[in-house]
Amino acid sequence: MSAAPPLSSILRHSKPVFKQSLKTVSPVLQSSLGNGFRVSTQAKAGDTCTVGVWIDAGSRWENETNNGVAHFLEHMNFKGTSKRSKRDIEYGMEKMGAHLNAYTSREQTCYYVKCFKKDVPWAVDLLSDVLLNSERSEANIEAERRTILQEKEDVESKIDEVLMDHLHAAAFEGSGLGLSILGSEENIQSINKSMIDNFVATHYTGPRMVLVGSGGVEHDQLCDLAAKHFGGLSSDLNKPNTFTRYLGGDKRESNQHLPVSHMAVAFQTPGVGHPDANKLRLLEQLLGSYSRDKGEAAYSCFSRAIVMDFYDPNVGAFRIPNPSSHNPVHSLQAFWAPYADVGLLGFYSIAEPGKSYGHDYESICGYGMREMVRITQVISDEEFERAKNQLKLQTMLQLDGTTATADHIGRQVVSHGYSQPLGAFFEELDAITKDDLVAVAHEYIYDKDPVVSAIGNLDNIPEYDVMRRLTFKVSL
Incomplete structure (x- = not known):
C-alpha cells in the first residue's frame, strides 16, 4: 500500500482550485x-x-x-x-x-x-x-x-x-x-x-x-x-443606544443525574464589523473540534491535543485506543459567537465527570485551555495553512444553497451595512500571516478574564480562579 501524501503537499496545491471556483460566483x-x-x-x-x-x-x-x-x-x-x-x-x-x-x-x-x-x-x-x-x-x-x-x-x-x-x-x-x-x-x-x-x-x-x-x-x-x-415604512432609524458590558464570570447548574458534564469557556472579542473579524474566524477553524465517536485524525488543535495523549501515536491514523488509557473526553468544539460589536471565542466540552481513570476535570479543561493559550504564542506552518484552506472550503460549501447564501447576506447587511464579496474575503484571508494570528490570539485570550458555564456533575469542575490561572499558566 502506498503512503498517503503529507498534508502540507496537499495544501500547497489547493489555492488554484479556490481561485477557479470564485470565477463562477456572481457579485452581490x-x-x-x-x-x-x-x-x-x-x-x-x-x-x-x-x-x-x-x-x-x-x-x-x-x-x-x-x-x-x-x-x-x-x-x-x-x-x-x-x-x-x-x-x-x-x-x-x-x-x-x-x-x-x-x-x-x-x-x-x-x-x-x-x-x-x-x-x-x-x-x-x-x-x-x-x-x-x-x-x-x-x-x-x-x-x-x-x-x-x-x-x-x-x-x-x-x-x-x-x-x-x-x-x-x-x-x-x-x-x-x-x-x-x-x-x-x-x-x-x-x-x-x-x-x-x-x-x-x-x-x-x-x-x-x-x-x-x-x-x-x-x-x-x-x-x-x-x-x-x-416603500411606506418609516424612515426613522429608531435603534436603541444599547451599552453592552462584558463581565466575564461564571454560571453553573448542578445535575448529578447526567452521565457527562457539559462546560463552555469563552473570551471577549470584537464583533463582525471589526478588522480582526476574519482573523477570529480563522482562529475558530484552527482550534477545530474533536469527537470521540467520530475518531477524527489529529488535524486540528483540539484533536491533536487529545489524540496524542490518549491514543497510541504508533498505531495507524491515531484511531485505535491505547488499552492502557481511557479517554473521558466525548467532544471538544471551538466556537466564535459574533455580534455587531462584540463576540465570544471559546470551546464547548463534554466529558465524563469526576476523578476517574486518573484524569480529573481540571486536566480535561486543560486540553481546551492549553491549546487556546498555545496559539497565543506559537502556531505551526502546517496547521496554519490547513485552517485557511478548511475555512475557505467550508465557507463555499455553506453558501452552496440559495437559502444559506441569502441568510449570509442578510445577516451581514443588518449587522454592518454590506455583504463582503467571497473574493474579497478570500483575499483578506490570504493576506493574514501566522504572526497576525498569534498576535490576535494573544490580544483576546492570553491573561484575559474568561466566562464559564457548566451543567452536570460539578464536584470536580475547576473553580473560576483556577480557570483564570489557566489563561497564562499552562504547560505548553
Whole structure:
C-alpha cells in the first residue's frame, strides 16, 4: 500500500482550485429605497430561489420586562393577516410548492420563502403582508402563548442551548445580549398585544430591514417589489443606544443525574464589523473540534491535543485506543459567537465527570485551555495553512444553497451595512500571516478574564480562579 501524501503537499496545491471556483460566483448587488429600506441580491443560474426579509430586531433589543417579545412576534406573524387567513397562507405555500420559514436570534429576525423564480412577486407580497398586516388578536395571542411555552420546555431539554444561554447571561449580565431568545416563563405569560405592537412600531422601520434574494432572482425586479410593498415604512432609524458590558464570570447548574458534564469557556472579542473579524474566524477553524465517536485524525488543535495523549501515536491514523488509557473526553468544539460589536471565542466540552481513570476535570479543561493559550504564542506552518484552506472550503460549501447564501447576506447587511464579496474575503484571508494570528490570539485570550458555564456533575469542575490561572499558566 502506498503512503498517503503529507498534508502540507496537499495544501500547497489547493489555492488554484479556490481561485477557479470564485470565477463562477456572481457579485452581490445592493440598493436602497428613499426610506432606508435596502435590497440585496446575488443571482445564481436556475429556476428556484430564496427571498426573505432580515430585520435588525432580536432579543438584544429587549429588556427584562418584555424579553421574549421578538420571538413571540415571529409566531404571531404566521397566524394570518387582514387579507390572508392562516389557512390561506398554508394553502398558498402548498399550491406554489413553496416553503415559508422564520427564525429569531439575539440580534435579528428573519422571514424567508423558498420558491420558483416565477413566483417571486407573490412571495414578496406574502412576506410584506405577514410582516406589516399581521392580525394580532387576543385569542390568537393566547393560543400561541401555549405553543411557545411548549417550545420553551423543548429548548430547556437541550443542554447545549441552555449552556450557551448561561454563558451569555454570565458574560453580558445587565445588557440585552445576556437575555435569552424565548424569555422566561413569567415573561411569556405576561406578553400582550400592546407589547408586541410597540416592538413592531419601534423596530420594524426601513433602515433596519433588508429584502434579500438569492438564486433565480433579478435585482431590478426585487427593487421594484420592495418599493411597492415596503416603500411606506418609516424612515426613522429608531435603534436603541444599547451599552453592552462584558463581565466575564461564571454560571453553573448542578445535575448529578447526567452521565457527562457539559462546560463552555469563552473570551471577549470584537464583533463582525471589526478588522480582526476574519482573523477570529480563522482562529475558530484552527482550534477545530474533536469527537470521540467520530475518531477524527489529529488535524486540528483540539484533536491533536487529545489524540496524542490518549491514543497510541504508533498505531495507524491515531484511531485505535491505547488499552492502557481511557479517554473521558466525548467532544471538544471551538466556537466564535459574533455580534455587531462584540463576540465570544471559546470551546464547548463534554466529558465524563469526576476523578476517574486518573484524569480529573481540571486536566480535561486543560486540553481546551492549553491549546487556546498555545496559539497565543506559537502556531505551526502546517496547521496554519490547513485552517485557511478548511475555512475557505467550508465557507463555499455553506453558501452552496440559495437559502444559506441569502441568510449570509442578510445577516451581514443588518449587522454592518454590506455583504463582503467571497473574493474579497478570500483575499483578506490570504493576506493574514501566522504572526497576525498569534498576535490576535494573544490580544483576546492570553491573561484575559474568561466566562464559564457548566451543567452536570460539578464536584470536580475547576473553580473560576483556577480557570483564570489557566489563561497564562499552562504547560505548553
